[in-house]
Amino acid sequence: MAKTLATLCVVACVLLACVEQTVPTQAQANKPLPLLHIQPEIYQLGDIKEGETAVATFLVRNNHSQPIELVDIQASCGCTVVKPESFVIMPNDFTQLQVTVDTIAKQSNIRKTISVKDSLGNEASALLIFNVVENPHLSLNRKIKGIFDGKCASCHFKPLVGVQEPSKLYEVGCAMCHGTHAEGGYAPKLRGYASLPALESMISHGIGKPQMPGFAKKNGGPLTPKQITALSKWLVSLPESVGK
Numbered sequence: 001m002a003k004t005l006a007t008l009c010v011v012a013c014v015l016l017a018c019v020e021q022t023v024p025t026q027a028q029a030n031k032p033l034p035l036l037h038i039q040p041e042i043y044q045l046g047d048i049k050e051g052e053t054a055v056a057t058f059l060v061r062n063n064h065s066q067p068i069e070l071v072d073i074q075a076s077c078g079c080t081v082v083k084p085e086s087f088v089i090m091p092n093d094f095t096q097l098q099v100t101v102d103t104i105a106k107q108s109n110i111r112k113t114i115s116v117k118d119s120l121g122n123e124a125s126a127l128l129i130f131n132v133v134e135n136p137h138l139s140l141n142r143k144i145k146g147i148f149d150g151k152c153a154s155c156h157f158k159p160l161v162g163v164q165e166p167s168k169l170y171e172v173g174c175a176m177c178h179g180t181h182a183e184g185g186y187a188p189k190l191r192g193y194a195s196l197p198a199l200e201s202m203i204s205h206g207i208g209k210p211q212m213p214g215f216a217k218k219n220g221g222p223l224t225p226k227q228i229t230a231l232s233k234w235l236v237s238l239p240e241s242v243g244k
Contacts, residue, residue, distance in 0.1 A: 033061075033063040034063065034122070034124060035062070035063050035064045035118075035120070035122045036060070036061070036062065036063070036064075036068070036116065036117075036118050036122035036123065036124040037060070037061040037063060037124055038058050038059070038060055038061075038097070038114065038116065038124045038125065038126040039058065039059045039061060039126075040058070040126065041125075041126050041127065042126065042127045042129065043056050043058065043126065043127070043128045043129065044129050044130075045128060045129065045130035046130060046131065047130070047131050047132075047133050048103055048130050048131070048132055048133070049103075049132075049133055049134075049135040050103050050104065050105075050106060050107065050132050050133070050134060050135040051103060051104060051135050051137075052103060052135070053100050053101065053102065053103065054100065054101040054103055054110075054128075054130050055098070055099070055100050055101075056098075056099045056128050057096055057097065057098050057099070058096070058097040058099065058114065058126055059094045059095070059096060059097070060084065060089065060094060060095050060096075060097050060116055060124070061089075061093075061094040062089035062090065062091060062092065062093055062094065062118070063092065064091060064120065064122070065091050066091055066120075067088060067089065067090050067091060068088070068089050068118040068119055068120055068122070069087055069088050069089075069118060069119040070084055070087045070088075070089070070095075070116055070117070070118055070119075071117055071118060071119050072115075072116065072117040073097075073114075073115075073116050073117075074114070074115045074116075075099070075112060075113070075114055075115075076111075076112050076113040076114075077112065077154075077155045077176065078152070078153075078154030078155045079101055079102040079104075079106075079152050079154075079155065080099065080100070080101045080102075080112050080114075080128075081099070081100045081101075082097060082098070082099050082114055083097070083098045083100075084096070084097050084098075084116075085097070085098070089118075097114070097116070099112070099114055099128055101128070101130075102152065103132050104147075104149075104152060104210070105147040105152060105210040105211050106132045106186075106211070107132050107134075107186065107211055108131060108132060108186060109129070109131055109186070110129070110130055110131070110132055110186075111127060111128070111129050112127070112128045112129075113125060113126075113127055113128075114126045114127070114128060147210065147211065147213065148213060148220055148221060148222070155176065156173065157221070157222045158222070159172040159173060160172060160173040160215075160222040160223060160227075161222045163227070164226075164227065164230065166230040166231045166233070166234035166235075167234060169223075169227060169230070169231045170182065170231060170234065170235070173215075173222075174190065174231075177211075178190050181242045182235060182238060183242050187211070187212065190235050190238075191235070191238045191239070191240055191241070191242070192238075192239075192240035192241075193235060193236050194236075196232055196233065196236050199232045199235060199236060200228055200229060200232040203215050203216075203223070203228050203231065203232060204216040204219065204223075204225075204228055205219060206219065215228065216228060
């Protein structure tokens with residue numbers, strides 16, 4: 001009997017511990033909801049074949065006591081389109097926010113930030129994450145050229161035209177793929193190149209993939225020889241590791 005009672009006590013303690021972990025604390029229960037809120041805050045979409053449109057639906061909630069209007073809706077790049085079902089949201093109500101992303105010339109782990117602002121000055125943001133995988137049928141579509149076409153051009157072509165300062169060139173045209181400090185990101189790092197001619201050639205002519213085409217004007221890109229030389233010299237001058 002004593003053994004049975006001891007066993008029951010252990011089971012009861014375990015169950016009580018589980019309940020305590022799942023029940024929110026008083027502080028959590030009393031924590032006010034943000035007046036403007038996007039749900040989910042992180043949306044994991046999974047694998048998407050390159051060339052297919054990534055589509056996700058978020059909810060934008062108005063937790064305020066009065067109606068609001070969405071006055072500013074932004075995405076982290078031009079290939080991402082965000083459309084609300086309604087710009088006006090009544091108190092304690094919500095609207096759907098459809099997000100579509102063009103996956104042409106993208107690869108691996110992609111992260112897109114969505115942000116909104118309402119007429120009362122409240123702001124909210126969310127993150128869309130998905131993985132672009134190889135599409136064996138993509139090469140059959142001859143219309144697909146790469147990052148200098150369609151919506152991608154708003155990030156990879158237009159901002160580079162006429163920019164002369166090499167660090168600014170890198171910021172607007174390279175950082176989104178190669179990392180803020182050229183340390184690598186979606187694409188390999190560009191720090192530590194010992195050969196200036198090799199780097200100039202890669203930037204000018206690309207690597208034979210739509211993700212990294214030739215950026216020289218003669219190859220359909222936005223950069224002049226002067227811009228390419230300035231950018232290459234600036235990159236070669238960087239130390240191999242960030243912070244050195």
